[in-house]
Amino acid sequence: MCILENKLAFAGMVIIAMLVILALFAPLLAPHDPYVQSLGQSLIGPCRDYPFGTDEFGRCVLSRIIYGTRISLVIGLGVTTMSTIIGVVLGMVAGFHNGRLDEIIMRVVDVFLAFPGLILALVVAGLLGPGTLNVVIALTVVGWMGYARVIRGAVLAEKEKEYIGAVQTFGAGDCYIMLRHLLPNVMTPIVVMASAGVGYVILAAAGLSFLGLGAEPPAPVWGAMLNYGKAYLQSAPHLTIFPGLAIMITVLAFNFLGDGLRDQLDPRMKNLHFR
Amino acid sequence: MATTLLSIRGLTTVFHCRQGQIEAFNNVDLDIDQGQVLGLIGETGCGKSVLGMSILRLLPPNGVSRGQIIYKYRDLLGLSPQVMQRIRGAEIGLLPQNPSASLNPVLSVGQQLMEGLRLHRMIKKEKARVAAQTLLGCYGLRGFNNRYDEYPHQLSGGMKQRVLAALSITGKPSLLIADEPTKGLDGVARNQVVALLRQLTRETKMALLLITHDLKVAANLCDQIAVMYCGEIVENGPVGKVLVSPLHPYTQGLLASLPENGLHPIPDYSPGVPGDIQGCRFYPRCRYRQDKCSCQTIKNKRINETYVRCLSASEGREN
Known part of the structure; x- marks a missing residue:
């Protein structure tokens, strides 16, 4: 079965592709400048303009x-990439x-896991100050342990x-064995974890910026x-409904993709298929 | 007189376990000449494979070897891990025991052959590809151009064995350790492996340490036979002597248990690994046993060209 036949995973991929296009071509696709204020037109409900x-x-x-898509995707992909790299390196060395x-490595992992994740991220982000990069660092600090384990x-x-023993008898060194022979064989769970993890990171980043940590105010952050x-929940609910929907759809899309990949890559879930 | 390639003296390997030290084999002496085929035979669990891994120094972390393994005037046990790593594959190769599990499932056969070639012969990618294809062709994978990009699960067990054989000699080692290469193969495949090993040793003048419990394969291929029982070499001599007129009661028992010799098994079971047995380890199962066998350390005795570890062995004694 091809992953494209999995409807939810396919929907997730389509949505993610659309999000990427939105982020890349934001200046062309956005109807207005996201920063220009016109106080005469504040708090208008959805209309044609x-x-x-x-x-x-x-x-x-x-x-x-x-424009917020850009920040969300950069944070989501950046944190996931960094967490994966740190987790894979430390996990491989430990194993x-x-x-x-x-x-030593696994006890450090335990210590980090013992902290409530979002609170540790709050502390780190608070210490580092506002800024997208600092959010990425804060969320990486709390996100790498799962991958390492x-x-x-x-x-x-x-x-x-x-086969690992066999490679040793052919004269291969430790680093070579880890990179060339072990890594490709242990990547499957990481691919699944990372694809669903992007959604989780975007959600956590939204939580941090909701609490005032993250990119500086004029920046468009969901x-x-x-x-x-x-503050305008009753008089202008569109201010919260639409960003909330954006977050929800993005997180769902990454979760669908992650689930689809898991079904695809886990041999026990897959229908037998011969070339 | 051929020069000695590998000379093992007093080699003992023990494993440190929760139950204390467990001995895999004790005080093993073994010589392999250049280009010689030495068969190491013995029953399951007697320490044959551990001996092979001890030579390559690839024991699990709790295994420790003592003694001397002199290879080309150097004691392998005294070398640094870095130097030892360079010897593996390039000087001493291993043909692994289980062909279906010994290839990386996510890399294609050609990729795995190529990396061996690039590591040992320092050649470029394109050249390595050609060389890998030639190797596959030499070792009987017909239509090798198609096989090159296939993955291990697409090959049969016999094909994987060939790929591994090609792989294990990419570094042109002077000594190949073949760990039960015919295990679990049917008659046809076994004959192919025997032919393959013979081709390898003839063409490359490589010495071969053949670890097996298949006496027929050993008789077919070997110049010299060492019989291992319970972690000790009990008899070591030319193939024509050891397998035709064996001196040690264990070797005699092994031969008598072959179907064509009447299928007479040796009574009782192998005691596994004994702790500190004084005297002959085969004593409990031996039909020539005498009281003196159990209370003194049995020394190697030389009779003609054969070394035998038995008090009662003598030239004239036959079955």
Whole structure:
């Protein structure tokens, strides 16, 4: 079965593709400048000129959501990439060099996991100050442990297999074995985790910016839009409904993709298929 | 007189376990000449494979070897891990025991052959591809151009064995350790492997340490036979002597248990790995046993060209 036949995963991929296009061509696709204020037109409901209405400063909500896609995707992909790299490196080293190094790395993982994730991210983001890069760092600090654990487990199981021993007898070194032979064999769970993880990271980033940590105010950030909109929840609900929908659809899309990939890559879930 | 390639003296390997030290084999002496085929035979669990891995120093972390493994005037046990890594594959190759599990499932056969070639012969990618295809062709994978890009699960067990054979000699080693290459194969495939190994040793003048419990394969291929029982070499001599007129009661028992010799098994089971047995390890199962066998360390005795570890062995004694 091809992953394209999985309807939900396909829908997820289409949505993600659309989000990427929105982010790349935001200046062309946005109907208005997301930063230009026109106080005379504040808090207008959805209409022909402003499909998603305007906020308290008269800025176009649709344009701000479109520009917000850029920040959300950069944070989502950036955090996931960095977490994966850190997790894979530490997990591989821990799993391959069973012993003291393994103990040290895995106890560090335990310590990080013992903190409530979002609170630790709040502390780190608060210490580093506002800015997209700092949000990425904060969320990476709390996001890499899962990858390290999964990779370590997979490496522990994989390195006992005979082909690893065979490669050793052919004269290969440790680094070579890890990169060339172990990594491709343990990537499957990581691909699944990372694709669903992007959605989780975007949600967490929205949470941080809702609390005022993240990119500085004029920047169009989905979480911050929710925060400003909540004062007008009764008089202008479009200020919260549309950014909220944007977050929900994005997270759902990544989750669908992750589920689809898992079904695809886990041999037990797959129908037998011969070439 | 051929020069000695590998000379093992007093090699003992133990594993440190929760139950204490467990001995895999004890005080093993073994010599392999250049280009010689030495068969190491013995029953399951007697320490044959561990001996092979001890030579390559690829024991699990809790395994420790003592003694001397002199390879080309160097003691392998004294070398640094980096130097040892360079010896693996390039000087001493291993043909792994289980062909279907010994290839990386996510890399194509050609890729795996190529990396061996590039590592050992320092050649460029395009050249390595050609060389890998030639190797596959030499070792009997017909239509090798199609096989080159296939993955291990698309090959049969016999084909994988050939790929591994090609892989294990990419570094042109002077000594190949073949760990039970015929295990689990049917008659046809076994004959193919025997032919393959013979081709390997003839063409490359490579010495071969053949670890097996298949006496027929050993008789077919080997110049010299070492019989291992319970972690000790009990008899070591030319194939024509050891398999025709065996001196040690264990070797005699092994031969008598072959179907064509009447299928007479040796009574009882192998004791596994004994702790500190004084005297002969085969004592409990031996039909020539005497009281003196159980209370003294049995020394190697030389009778003609054969070394035998038995008190009662003598030239004239036959079955």
